[in-house]
Amino acid sequence: MKHSSKAGNILAQINTETKLGDLRKIASEIKKDHELALELWSTGQFLPRQLAILIMDKRQLSQELIYSLDNDIRQHNGDEKLQLIDWLMANQLSKDKRTISLMETWENSQSALQRRVFWYYQARLRWVGQTPSPNTEELLSKIETNIEKEVPEVQWAMNFTAAQIGIFEEKYRSRCIALGERTGLYKDEIVAKNCTPSYLPKLIAIQVDKYRSAR
Numbered sequence: 370m371k372h373s374s375k376a377g378n379i380l381a382q383i384n385t386e387t388k389l390g391d392l393r394k395i396a397s398e399i400k401k402d403h404e405l406a407l408e409l410w411s412t413g414q415f416l417p418r419q420l421a422i423l424i425m426d427k428r429q430l431s432q433e434l435i436y437s438l439d440n441d442i443r444q445h446n447g448d449e450k451l452q453l454i455d456w457l458m459a460n461q462l463s464k465d466k467r468t469i470s471l472m473e474t475w476e477n478s479q480s481a482l483q484r485r486v487f488w489y490y491q492a493r494l495r496w497v498g499q500t501p502s503p504n505t506e507e508l509l510s511k512i513e514t515n516i517e518k519e520v521p522e523v524q525w526a527m528n529f530t531a532a533q534i535g536i537f538e539e540k541y542r543s544r545c546i547a548l549g550e551r552t553g554l555y556k557d558e559i560v561a562k563n564c565t566p567s568y569l570p571k572l573i574a575i576q577v578d579k580y581r582s583a584r
Contacts, residue, residue, distance in 0.1 A: 376408045383416050396423035403429045415449045422456050427465045439482055451522055454482045458489060481520050488526035495533035505534055509541055517552055528554055528567060535573040546570045
């Protein structure tokens with residue numbers, strides 16, 4: 370496929386050595402350019418698609434386009450797929466009331482990536498320090514019932530949501546810890562030095578201690 374000169378110039382700056390910081394720098398120079406974003410997206414390549422997400426115009430993200438992006442993302446391998454969908458949520462879908470409302474309908478979507486976004490967004494509401502939504506009891510009950518039945522990419526997001534509930538909402542903390550002990554999810558996970566484990570009892574304890582020390 371022949372690219373426009375603008376897209377060609379951008380693609381010439383991206384290679385296997387390109388880091389996220391480099392993409393952010395390029396994006397800050399471009400600002401918003403939805404047409405260019407879609408052209409970069411059409412390459413099917415991971416890094417150009419990450420850049421495309423940064424320069425999309427959220428006002429032009431129709432439900433039809435979002436579903437098309439979701440379908441395209443599913444064609445990537447595991448790590449790339451998860452990075453792209455999480456990147457889309459954090460940099461675009463969570464920035465507009467219209468797309469937030471759409472995400473909130475994805476709890477039972479046939480798309481595992483959309484279900485992941487539903488739960489990851491619920492976690493993010495707490496993680497970024499906003500006042501927790503009044504749906505915590507409902508969410509936690511659903512996590513307790515369904516987390517072991519879910520596919521891994523959704524299971525991780527549900528577990529992360531339970532962690533954020535346990536960290537920021539003390540009255541649910543023992544319940545979230547008990548959930549981790551019961552399921553044993555991520556208990557044997559090996560994490561790199563200075564990285565936080567996903568096993569709920571450890572994750573919650575580490576983060577609660579960190580926040581207490583910072584006060």
